[in-house]
Amino acid sequence: MQKISMIINGRAASGHVDSRTLLVQFIRDHEHLTGTHVGCDTSQCGACVVHVEGKAVKSCTLLVLSCEGANVTTIEGLANGEQLHPMQAAFREHHGLQCGYCTPGMIMAAVDIVNRKGHHLDEATIRHELEGNICRCTGYHNIVKAVAAGAEAMQHDHAAESAHAHAAE
Amino acid sequence: MKVMKFGIGQPMRRVEDLRFITGKGQYTDDIQPKRATFAYVLRSPHAHARFKISDTAAARAAPGVLLVLTASDLAHLGTIPCNGVPDDVDMVLPDYPVLARDIVRHVGDAVALVVAETLAEAREAAELLEVTYSSLPAASGITAAMAVGAPQVWPDVPGNVGYDTSMGDAVKTEAAFAKAAKVVSIDVVNNRVVANYMETRAAIGEYDAKRDVFTLTTGSQGVHGIRKTVAQTILKIDTLKLHVKTPDVGGGFGTKGFVYREYPLVLEAAKRIGRPVKWVADRSEHFVSDAQGRDNITTAHMALDARGRFLAMKVDILGGVGAYLSAFAPYVPWLGMSMATGCYDIGSFFGRTRIVYSHTVPVDAYRGAGRPEAAYVLERLVDACAREMKMPPEKIRALNFVTPKQMPYETLTNRTYDVGDFAGALKAALAKADYAGFSKRAKLASKAGKLRGIGIASYIECTAWGDGEEGSVELRPDGTFLMRVGTQSNGQGHETAYAQVVAHYLDVPLERIALIQGDSVQVPTGNGTGGSRSIPVGAAMLTRASVILVKQLKDLASDILETAVTDLEIEDGAIRVAGTDRQVTYGQIAASPKASKAKLKATAEFVPPEATYPNGTHICEVEIDPQTGETSVVGYHLVDDFGMTLNPLLLAGQVHGGIGQGIGQALMENTVFDGEGQLISASLMDYALPRADHLPSYDFETRNVPSTTNPMGLKGAGEAGSIGSSPAVMNAVIDALYRGYGITTLDMPATPHKIFEAIRDAGGYR
Ligand code: FES
Ligand code: FES
Numbered sequence: 043m044q045k046i047s048m049i050i051n052g053r054a055a056s057g058h059v060d061s062r063t064l065l066v067q068f069i070r071d072h073e074h075l076t077g078t079h080v081g082c083d084t085s086q087c088g089a090c091v092v093h094v095e096g097k098a099v100k101s102c103t104l105l106v107l108s109c110e111g112a113n114v115t116t117i118e119g120l121a122n123g124e125q126l127h128p129m130q131a132a133f134r135e136h137h138g139l140q141c142g143y144c145t146p147g148m149i150m151a152a153v154d155i156v157n158r159k160g161h162h163l164d165e166a167t168i169r170h171e172l173e174g175n176i177c178r179c180t181g182y183h184n185i186v187k188a189v190a191a192g193a194e195a196m197q198h199d200h201a202a203e204s205a206h207a208h209a210a211e
Numbered sequence: 212m213k214v215m216k217f218g219i220g221q222p223m224r225r226v227e228d229l230r231f232i233t234g235k236g237q238y239t240d241d242i243q244p245k246r247a248t249f250a251y252v253l254r255s256p257h258a259h260a261r262f263k264i265s266d267t268a269a270a271r272a273a274p275g276v277l278l279v280l281t282a283s284d285l286a287h288l289g290t291i292p293c294n295g296v297p298d299d300v301d302m303v304l305p306d307y308p309v310l311a312r313d314i315v316r317h318v319g320d321a322v323a324l325v326v327a328e329t330l331a332e333a334r335e336a337a338e339l340l341e342v343t344y345s346s347l348p349a350a351s352g353i354t355a356a357m358a359v360g361a362p363q364v365w366p367d368v369p370g371n372v373g374y375d376t377s378m379g380d381a382v383k384t385e386a387a388f389a390k391a392a393k394v395v396s397i398d399v400v401n402n403r404v405v406a407n408y409m410e411t412r413a414a415i416g417e418y419d420a421k422r423d424v425f426t427l428t429t430g431s432q433g434v435h436g437i438r439k440t441v442a443q444t445i446l447k448i449d450t451l452k453l454h455v456k457t458p459d460v461g462g463g464f465g466t467k468g469f470v471y472r473e474y475p476l477v478l479e480a481a482k483r484i485g486r487p488v489k490w491v492a493d494r495s496e497h498f499v500s501d502a503q504g505r506d507n508i509t510t511a512h513m514a515l516d517a518r519g520r521f522l523a524m525k526v527d528i529l530g531g532v533g534a535y536l537s538a539f540a541p542y543v544p545w546l547g548m549s550m551a552t553g554c555y556d557i558g559s560f561f562g563r564t565r566i567v568y569s570h571t572v573p574v575d576a577y578r579g580a581g582r583p584e585a586a587y588v589l590e591r592l593v594d595a596c597a598r599e600m601k602m603p604p605e606k607i608r609a610l611n612f613v614t615p616k617q618m619p620y621e622t623l624t625n626r627t628y629d630v631g632d633f634a635g636a637l638k639a640a641l642a643k644a645d646y647a648g649f650s651k652r653a654k655l656a657s658k659a660g661k662l663r664g665i666g667i668a669s670y671i672e673c674t675a676w677g678d679g680e681e682g683s684v685e686l687r688p689d690g691t692f693l694m695r696v697g698t699q700s701n702g703q704g705h706e707t708a709y710a711q712v713v714a715h716y717l718d719v720p721l722e723r724i725a726l727i728q729g730d731s732v733q734v735p736t737g738n739g740t741g742g743s744r745s746i747p748v749g750a751a752m753l754t755r756a757s758v759i760l761v762k763q764l765k766d767l768a769s770d771i772l773e774t775a776v777t778d779l780e781i782e783d784g785a786i787r788v789a790g791t792d793r794q795v796t797y798g799q800i801a802a803s804p805k806a807s808k809a810k811l812k813a814t815a816e817f818v819p820p821e822a823t824y825p826n827g828t829h830i831c832e833v834e835i836d837p838q839t840g841e842t843s844v845v846g847y848h849l850v851d852d853f854g855m856t857l858n859p860l861l862l863a864g865q866v867h868g869g870i871g872q873g874i875g876q877a878l879m880e881n882t883v884f885d886g887e888g889q890l891i892s893a894s895l896m897d898y899a900l901p902r903a904d905h906l907p908s909y910d911f912e913t914r915n916v917p918s919t920t921n922p923m924g925l926k927g928a929g930e931a932g933s934i935g936s937s938p939a940v941m942n943a944v945i946d947a948l949y950r951g952y953g954i955t956t957l958d959m960p961a962t963p964h965k966i967f968e969a970i971r972d973a974g975g976y977r
Contacts, residue, residue, distance in 0.1 A: 060331075076241035077234015079461075081409045082494040086895035089409055117234035126232070134228040137860045140868060141702025142231025143409040143461030149232060165908070172903040176895070178409050178462050179702050180864060181871025181932075182903040 048112045050075065051119025065109055066090045066101035069116055077117040077146045081176065088175030091147035091154075092116045098154030100174070117146035120153070128195035129153050129188075138188030140179035151175050152189045153196075161197035163190055218715030219923075222860040225707040226721050227700075236459045239413035239430045244487035247415070248277055250477055251333035252490065253323040253340060254499060255315035258349035258570040258888020259362060262315055262322065266341040270325060273339055275332030277484045280324040280476065282312040288479065289445045291470055295539030302374040305365045305568075307535040309445065309475050315344070316364060316534035317572050318890050319499020324476050326488055349570035349888035353508050353531045356569035364534055364568035373532060373566040374541060378548055379623055384561040387523030391514035395596045400958040401584045403506035403531065403882040404875075405498055405892075406577055407900055408701075410461020412501060413491040416477030420485065425453045425478045430460040432468035433699045433739015434731040445475045453478075457729030463701035464872070465576040466501055468741050469538040473500070498893040503882055504577025506531035507544060507584045511592045514558075519600045521557045521611045526588060528564040533573035540575045541566055546673075547581030549624045553589045554633040554671045554826060555611045560623035570888040576741070578872055579930040582672040583937060590668040590938035594945065598955060604667050604942070605641055609634050612669070615916075626673065628824045629919040636850045636914050637669055640828035643910055644848040649832070653950065662835040663845075664947025668939035671826035674743035674927025679818030681736050682749070684713055684756040686764065686811040690784075690798025692717065692724045694753060697737010698745040699728055703929065704861045705745060711858060712750050716757035717764075719784045719797070743927025746857055747823055751922050755815035763810050764797070770805050771795050823918040823926035827851035829870075829935035833943040837951060837976050840967030842878055842944055848910040849935060854918040854926035862928055866911050869932020875901040876933075877940035881960050899960075948973075 047056030050073055057072050069075050069092065078101060081089030090102040093115040120127040129152050132138070139145040155163065155171045163171075168189045169182070177185060217223060230236050255262070267279045291307040311320045323340055327333035350356035350364060356371040364371055388394060415428040425446070431437050434455035442453040460467065473490050480488040492500055507530050514523040530544030548562040593611075597604040612633040613620045620628045641647075649665050656663040682696040694709055710724035717724075727733050738744070761781065768786035769776045772795055780789045787794030800806060832846035847870065856862055879899035883891040892898040917924025937959065944961045948954035952973040957965065970976055 070241075071243075074243070075234065076237070079238070079410070080240075081411075082895045084494065084894050084896045087409060087494075117232075121233055130232040133232050134224055137225070137864050139228060139231055139702075140704065140864055141408070141410065141460060141462045142227070142236045143238065143702075145231050145236075146234050169903040169906075176409065176900050176902060178407055178464075178872070178900065179868045181867035181869075181909065182901075182906050183867045183908050184864060186903060186908070 044107060046106055046110055048109050048114055050114045051116060059106055061107055063106045064102055065104040065106045068106040069101060075116050075118050079143055079146060081143065086176065088151055089144055089147040091150040091175065093150060093154065098151050117150060120149065128199045129192035132188045132192030132195055136184050136188040136191055138180065138185045144175060144177040148175050148177065148185060152192060155189065156193045156196050161193045163193045217721050218711055219857055221711065221858065223707055223711055223721060223858055225704045226710065227704060227706045238410050238459045238461050239415065239428055240491045242415060242428060242458065244415060244417065247487045247489050248326050248328060248484060249330040249333050250324055250326045250480060250488050250490040251330060251337050252321050252473065253325065253337040255311065255318060255320040255322055257315055257344050257346050258318050258351065259347040260315050260344040261313060261347060262342055262344045264323065264340060264342050269339040270336040273332065273336035275328035276325060276336045277328070278326040278480055280310065280480060281322070282308060282310040285309050285479065288475060289447055291472065292440060292444045293536040293538060293540065295542030297376065297542055297545040300374045300376050300541065302541065303367050304536060305368065309472050317570055318888060319572060321472050324480060326480050326484060351884045351886055351888040352569050352571060353506065353529050353567045356567050357529070364570060368568060371568045373568055375565045376545065377561065377563045379561040380559055381561045383559040384523045384525055387559050388514040391522050392517040393515045393599060394512055395515065395592065395599050396510065396512045397592050397595050397956065398510050399588055399591055401505045401507040401509070401587055402876060402959045403574065404504045404577065404880045405882055405898060406464045406466035406501060406504060407497065408462030408464060408467065411492040411494060411497045412467065412471065414473050414477045416481035416488045418478065418482040423452060425482070426456065427453065427474055427478055428456045428458065429474060430467060431457045431699065432463045432701060432741055433697065433737055434729055435697055435737045436739055437470055437474065438731045440470045441474050446478065455731045457699055460699065460701040463740065464578040465580055465741060466504065467701065468739060469502060469575055471500065495894050498898070499572055499890060502537040502573045502575035503533065504574065505584060506574045509588045511588050513592055513596050515596060515600065519602050519607050519610055521555055523559040524552060524557050526551050526562045528562070530564060530566045531574050532566045532568060533571045534568060535573045537573040537575035540573065543576050543581045547585040549626060550582050550585040550673060551589065551624060552622055553586060554613060554669050556613045556617065557623065571884050572890065578869060578933045582930065583873070583934045586668065586670040586672070586934045587938045590670070590942060594942045595955065598949065605637060605646065608637060608667065608669050627821060628671065629821070630916045631671065631824060631826050631852060632916055633669055633826055636826065636852055637828045639912070639914050640830050640848055640850040643850065643912065644830040644832065644846060646830065656834055662837055662947040662951040664833050664835070664943040664945070664950065666831045666939045666942025666946055667828060668935045668942060669828045670935040671824055672931060672934050673822035673824055674930065675747035675819050676742065676822035678738040679816055680738060680748045680752045681814065681816040682752050682756065683812055683814040684753065684760050686797055686801050688801050690796060690801055692719065693727060694724065695727045695734045696749050696753070697734050697739065698749045699740045701740055703745065703865060705749065708746060708858050708861055709749060709753055712753040713757050716761050718781050743929035747921050747925040747927050748817055748819055750857060750925060752815050752817040754923060755817060756813045759813035759815060763813060764800055767800050767803060767806055767810055768795050771800065771803055819920060821920040823854060823921050825851065825853050825926035825928060825931050827931065827935060829939035831939040831943040833940070833947055835944065835947045835966060837970055840963035840970065842961055842966065844874060844907045844940065847907045850912050850914050851931060852914055852916050852926070853928045854915055854921065855924035856913055856915065857925065863911055865928050866932040867909050869930060870909055870936040871901055871906055873933045873936025874906055874940055877937040877959050877961060879905065879960050879962060
């Protein structure tokens with residue numbers, strides 16, 4: 043057993059783990075944050091996507107010991123209190139989910155796509171960028187719409203946030 | 212009745228989404244009971260072998276191990292029953308034991324259960340079990356199992372044919388074929404697929420020794436059916452001694468509806484060790500522990516007159532069922548045969564269906580269950596007829612459709628279509644797809660070195676037949692409402708759709724109407740989700756219950772407000788005296804001394820008198836790169852008749868998802884066993900699931916003709932997308948290949964490799 047500590051959703055998390063423990067196991071079993079899902083055993087599905095240092099990763103592919111001191115965000119940490127993240131809101135608005143199992147990974151991946159590719163995403167880009175995430179329920183049509191709308195909304199959200207910050211000065 | 216703002220027909224956003232998008236959904240594996248132990252199922256690496264477990268002592272003594280179970284420990288348990296034998300069929304039902312006894316019959320057949328403090332310990336201990344297999348020759352798949360001298364799966368099923376049954380009029384059909392101007396024949400394979408819901412199956416068994424009550428928590432398609440089978444048939448206990456709970460479910464598609472071995476296993480283990488026992492399938496395990504879908508080989512013939520009218524049709528279906536009979540396995544191909552004539556008015560029909568055992572993973576209902584297979588055969592056959600008759604595919608369809616004037620229409624397979632306008636849907640779909648402009652697009656594509664094809668599939672299917680639902684709506688003390696329904700959402704959004712029905716009558720926001728499902732104690736009866744039944748049956752039942760509750764609440768309000776019932780109206784979460792501001796809120800009614808439990812709750816039942824028959828036309832346009840064999844779906848248009856739309860957003864979602872699965876089956880998904888019965892495609896690396904990049908956007912529209920057998924006019928919509936899609940895609944692929952290379956046949960999945968080979972066999976790329 044080895045000691046591990048990191049920040050998850052802004053809170054310190056630490057524990058003693060077997061060296062084989064995966065990040066997703068630590069998040070789910072140790073931290074009881076069960077919004078991050080496991081959908082496969084070959085790192086194909088993306089149900090487990092979280093952000094480590096602000097970048098999307100498949101948490102089933104990382105040994106938790108490699109995340110010592112890291113800053114991790116899971117789906118539970120995306121909303122601002124009661125205020126949904128624009129990408130979360132867009133998934134609901136556009137019916138981008140059915141069973142919800144792929145959804146946390148989809149949303150975390152989508153936020154990362156926006157971070158990398160900007161706020162104006164065309165359909166081909168979204169479809170291509172979602173290659174690491176599988177959904178078996180929706181046929182992707184509404185996920186693609188949700189990601190496009192969420193990306194736009196994130197821009198306005200930023201605008202709103204900086205306007206807010208400005209006003210507070 | 213005026214239109215309520217949250218009610219029927221509105222594109223309400225889902226109430227369940229808030230928990231799913233914030234990570235608060237609760238699936239079976241998210242539940243961690245105190246003192247939980249973990250189970251691992253040891254599975255056969257052989258497709259067919261005699262086996263002996265000579266030593267369990269080492270495993271039992273391994274660190275953390277609490278229990279090892281093999282077949283010899285389970286002699287007191289019943290076997291897994293098959294409840295899906297078609298009415299007129301006589302057949303042997305081979306034993307499907309909870310753990311294999313002496314012989315394993317497919318790769319992944321369960322031979323032992325190990326329970327330990329951790330999953331890693333259980334898995335490591337399983338490796339210490341001394342199992343000796345002496346392998347036997349295996350029949351891998353339908354064709355191998357039908358061969359002369361094939362290894363037999365069951366001693367009392369010679370030739371591996373489980374049943375051989377027929378439908379229709381053989382004599383009349385042969386006579387029609389004899390005088391036909393043209394006979395068109397096709398052979399098609401409906402490839403075996405794997406459900407691959409993103410949440411793999413999981414189960415938690417608990418046993419309360421004081422009350423002698425078991426609890427099973429599992430992501431199912433309905434708790435009551437599982438309770439009955441596991442309690443009565445397998446554990447042999449009173450039904451009420453088993454409590455079955457289903458939390459959020461990460462997709463089911465038919466496949467999560469059956470009783471699987473792990474359910475009695477975790478319960479038996481929990482009783483023996485006195486602690487909760489949890490089992491979760493990993494993805495590779497899903498491929499061998501869950502029933503698979505489709506797997507038909509069919510020959511079909513159409514007799515036509517010189518004008519292209521269908522005189523008679525014959526089908527001969529071989530339905531693979533795998534090694535054991537899963538719950539509805541024998542019923543599925545038979546159901547397909549019963550829909551064989553589809554939208555067409557055909558002079559006579561004869562169908563034969565045989566189910567075939569082989570040393571492969573069991574096969575059972577998967578989204579559509581028999582109807583996709585039927586539509587696939589028929590629509591491929593109709594396109595072949597069009598080619599041979601040199602008729603446009605839309606014309607031969609329109610010429611042969613059952614017309615609205617012929618409704619109600621008795622099919623030659625003993626069904627009654629009540630309503631439907633097949634030609635209307637086809638016409639609308641052709642317009643949406645700009646069918647007329649296709650040749651221009653094809654020319655442009657060919658200038659770019661691509662082959663374009665367009666494919667039509669006009670389908671009809673049957674939904675929501677058989678069992679009914681009894682449920683209730685009640686007003687709670689805090690003024691909110693509670694529905695109890697025995698169906699089970701697997702992601703379809705019943706919490707929202709059902710609440711819309713109640714909201715329609717009681718005019719309250721959806722957030723004030725809760726649904727209890729997935730609990731065999733809190734909901735007394737139910738028949739689960741399957742056969743696209745939840746909305747047509749559940750919503751019809753809730754309509755009845757809501758109407759009754761409205762009457763009861765108005766009676767109470769009339770007492771409280773001392774006004775005649777006829778002067779009362781429902782408005783904004785309250786009952787008021789029409790035209791005044793005198794009102795009583797639901798909360799006040801619930802708190803009134805005049806209210807009693809009985810008056811605040813309404814129970815109703817709806818039993819469908821007949822199936823409903825959704826139908827429509829899918830049109831798919833593809834572009835193939837003849838140099839690589841790669842297909843892209845460049846257009847997808849469809850017009851469906853679902854009778855009535857409860858929530859257009861959710862309806863479209865169901866249709867999209869079904870199409871995604873149908874395109875997946877047509878272009879990429881395949882379950883491959885090698886000659887020895889080894890499953891080659893047993894992970895998401897080897898089994899290709901469609902990703903966002905493989906699928907198009909869908910252009911979907913309804914053209915509803917209300918069902919006459921459903922009080923709300925509803926027809927089921929959960930499976931239709933998967934039924935129309937695979938034939939539309941394959942007709943488009945073959946159309947492209949026919950235009951370019953004269954190719955007239957190709958089996959699913961139309962992978963680049965297969966298309967490349969077909970082009971090569973037709974003389975090669977030019
Ligand atoms: S669990 Fe499937 S990619 Fe991580
Ligand atoms: S919503 Fe079910 S897997 Fe995506």
